[in-house]
Amino acid sequence: MTNEAGCRQAGSVWAGHRLRTARLVLRLATAADVECLPPLLDDWEVVRLTARIPHPYGSADAAAFVAEQESRRHSGQGVALLLERTIDGAVIGCVGFGLDGEGNPELGYWIGRAYWGQGYAVEALRRLIRHLFETLGFASVWAQVHPDNLGSKQVLAKLGFAPDGCGTCAMPARGESVVSPRFALERAKWSAAHAARPHLLVVAAALVDGDGRVLMTTRPPGKTMAGLWEFPGGKVAPGETPEQALVRELEEELGLDVTESCLAPVGFASHDYDTFHLLMPLYVVRVWQGTPTPREGQSLRWVRAARLADLPMPPADIPLVAVLREWV
Numbered sequence: 001m002t003n004e005a006g007c008r009q010a011g012s013v014w015a016g017h018r019l020r021t022a023r024l025v026l027r028l029a030t031a032a033d034v035e036c037l038p039p040l041l042d043d044w045e046v047v048r049l050t051a052r053i054p055h056p057y058g059s060a061d062a063a064a065f066v067a068e069q070e071s072r073r074h075s076g077q078g079v080a081l082l083l084e085r086t087i088d089g090a091v092i093g094c095v096g097f098g099l100d101g102e103g104n105p106e107l108g109y110w111i112g113r114a115y116w117g118q119g120y121a122v123e124a125l126r127r128l129i130r131h132l133f134e135t136l137g138f139a140s141v142w143a144q145v146h147p148d149n150l151g152s153k154q155v156l157a158k159l160g161f162a163p164d165g166c167g168t169c170a171m172p173a174r175g176e177s178v179v180s181p182r183f184a185l186e187r188a189k190w191s192a193a194h195a196a197r198p199h200l201l202v203v204a205a206a207l208v209d210g211d212g213r214v215l216m217t218t219r220p221p222g223k224t225m226a227g228l229w230e231f232p233g234g235k236v237a238p239g240e241t242p243e244q245a246l247v248r249e250l251e252e253e254l255g256l257d258v259t260e261s262c263l264a265p266v267g268f269a270s271h272d273y274d275t276f277h278l279l280m281p282l283y284v285v286r287v288w289q290g291t292p293t294p295r296e297g298q299s300l301r302w303v304r305a306a307r308l309a310d311l312p313m314p315p316a317d318i319p320l321v322a323v324l325r326e327w328v
């Protein structure tokens, strides 16, 4: 766990973890990623304020990056994780860290230009930071950004980082060094904010038809995780029982009439999203009045239980797929 200087080694603590967020999987790069990196990184606007990404950027640079990251990870210098979108498997950017001389992680990140302004950097870094503090036990993390990189400063502010002086930042790929502001986040501050995240009670239904297929719906445009496939349902309102909430939600979302007596609880999701903890009982429903009609712009699909795992879904739903296989 520690190197000769007494520092924790990144390679010895990063055993290939894949981290999930609401919309992303954070994973190590492999040789199969070499072709997807140049379309994202051969873009001056993306790389001009970064320290080490060459410009122009081609397949040879991507292959060198993948090889270098493997050796950095194994030698305990740092870890880079590509951001893969759950909905379509597209690689959209990268987050990572390198250990400084005192063994503290310094964060780095970039997002492909087509994916700017959608909260992906904050979402991915929030997950990485949580892993660094909660699982790997680091005491603080820091980052240094080019003075002109306003977007990057905003990302760090949203994550709770505070200014922490200035330092000279070598930018070998740009052929210069720049005096840049530093930002830091201590574990105690992060822990207090994280502990204050709310619990959310949501209720969901697996509507099962006569052929044993389950009705899945996409999250409507404009909602969090839009486009991912989920079980119909929604938040339990104050004063409602979960069953009452489900009867209401199925009528609002799908125009279906179910009575509470038709609802059979079969399991629940307890998922710690980075900004709230979800508790979601799942009910199997086999009897209803009406034809499922998308009333909120969602898509509908009847899916065999054995094929549910093929759909991109919120991370909380993944364990429920196995539960449903036993019931359907």
Ligand SMILES: Nc1nc2c([nH]c(=O)n2[C@@H]2O[C@H](COP(=O)(O)OP(=O)(O)OP(=O)(O)O)[C@@H](O)[C@H]2O)c(=O)[nH]1
Binding pocket: 202, 203, 204, 223, 224, 225, 229, 230, 231, 232, 233, 234, 235, 236, 278, 280, 314, 315, 316, 317
């Ligand atoms: N309905 C539903 N929500 C889910 C599932 N999985 C999952 O993580 N969630 C999460 O649970 C929360 C439900 O919120 P929602 O926006 O659907 O609730 P709602 O219909 O009451 O929406 P509203 O607050 O816009 O009125 C969201 O954060 C959603 O991402 C699922 O399978 N079904």
